[in-house]
Amino acid sequence: DAGVIQSPRHEVTEMGQEVTLRCKPISGHNSLFWYRQTMMRGLELLIYFNNNVPIDDSGMPEDRFSAKMPNASFSTLKIQPSEPRDSAVYFCASKRQGGNTIYFGEGSWLTVV
Amino acid sequence: DQQVKQNSPSLSVQEGRISILNCDYTNSMFDYFLWYKKYPAEGPTFLISISSIKDKNEDGRFTVFLNKSAKHLSLHIVPSQPGDSAVYFCAASAPNQAGTALIFGKGTTLSVSS
Numbered sequence: 001d002a003g004v005i006q007s008p009r010h011e012v013t014e015m016g017q018e019v020t021l022r023c024k025p026i027s028g029h030n031s032l033f034w035y036r037q038t039m040m041r042g043l044e045l046l047i048y049f050n051n052n053v054p055i056d057d058s059g060m061p062e063d064r065f066s067a068k069m070p071n072a073s074f075s076t077l078k079i080q081p082s083e084p085r086d087s088a089v090y091f092c093a094s095k096r097q098g099g100n101t102i103y104f105g106e107g108s109w110l111t112v113v
Numbered sequence: 114d115q116q117v118k119q120n121s122p123s124l125s126v127q128e129g130r131i132s133i134l135n136c137d138y139t140n141s142m143f144d145y146f147l148w149y150k151k152y153p154a155e156g157p158t159f160l161i162s163i164s165s166i167k168d169k170n171e172d173g174r175f176t177v178f179l180n181k182s183a184k185h186l187s188l189h190i191v192p193s194q195p196g197d198s199a200v201y202f203c204a205a206s207a208p209n210q211a212g213t214a215l216i217f218g219k220g221t222t223l224s225v226s227s
Contacts, residue, residue, distance in 0.1 A: 004156070033214060042219030043157070043202060056214060091156055100145045100206060102215055104156030 002026070004105035006092050012111045018080040021108045024073055025094030033093040033102060034067055034077050043091070049075065082112045116140045117205050119218035128227045132190040136203030136218055139184065143205040147215065148177060148188050151200045160201075161188070193225045 005024040013019055025032045033048040047057040049069045057067070064083070069075040079086055089109050093102040118137045126132045134148075144165040149157035163170040163177045163186070170177050176189045190197055200222050204215040 031213075035217075043217035045214050045216065048214045093156075100162060100213070101147065101159045104149075104158070106154075106156045 004092055004094050004103055006090075006105035006108050008108055009106065010109045010111075012113065013082055015083055015112055016081045017112075018078065019082045019086075019110060019112075021077040021090050021092075021110070023075045023077070023092030023105060025075070025092070026096075026103055027073070028096060029094035029103075030072070030097045031095040031102075032069060032075050033095070034075070035091040035093065035104075037089045037091060037107070046077070046090075079110075082110075084112045087111050115218070116143075117203055117216050117218040119201075119203055119221050121221050122219070123222045123224070125224045125226065126193045128195055128225055129192045132188075132193045132197065132223055132225065134188040134190075134201050134203075134221050134223065136186050136188075137184055138186075138205050140205070140207060140216075141184070142207040143216075144208055145206045145213075146177070146179060146186050147204045147206075148175075149202040149204060149217075151202065151220070157202055190223075193223075195225050195227050198223055198225050 007022045031050050034046040036044050046059045047067045052069045067077045089107045091104050091107045093104040095102040147162040148160040150160045151157040161172050161175045163179050168179050179186045200220045202220045203218040206213040206215050
């Protein structure tokens with residue numbers, strides 16, 4: 001069975017450019033999470049969706065960040081405009097209804113120069 | 114304000130000895146706790162979990178202990194192996210009507226030397 005699939009795996013972009021990260025959750029999972037990993041803050045929850053509806057976006061750092069989940073099998077995290085401090089690994093994860101364990105993708109490594 | 118804290122950024126242990134990783138939490142509403150393991154360039158993977166109704170859960174070499182009164186949990190690895198070298202994240206969740214999100218600590222890097 002396919003796990004959570006993220007793209008791109010690596011992205012290097014210039015400050016001010018738009019960045020779009022993509023995620024396909026595990027089929028049948030109804031909750032989707034975006035996390036960001038940095039040395040300083042560890043794994044931070046940015047936003048999560050339940051049945052495609054955003055439930056909690058209090059972790060989204062600024063208005064430059066936005067996330068969408070147009071259907072059960074796809075989500076995007078967009079940063080516009082990007083800044084060097086956005087450089088981090090962004091993880092998408094999903095969970096089935098009623099479960100406690102979330103399953104992570106391999107991450108998108110973002111570098112903003 | 115961190116709700117899940119892993120106060121030791123790193124731990125070094127010799128192969129065959131016990132590794133003990135610690136985690137503290139502040140939110141008394143948390144009712145489920147998990148440990149994840151992360152290798153470089155990979156996503157975190159689930160290792161072991163425990164419900165707040167238990168104080169111990171064991172799976173092979175891995176045991177998690179929960180002390181609710183102290184709001185503390187620990188992961189014991191016995192015996193430690195070089196392949197256990199990774200970053201270990203403690204995570205917690207609270208009941209939520211619309212689904213639950215895990216709150217993670219900053220992680221502890223375990224190094225097991227042969």
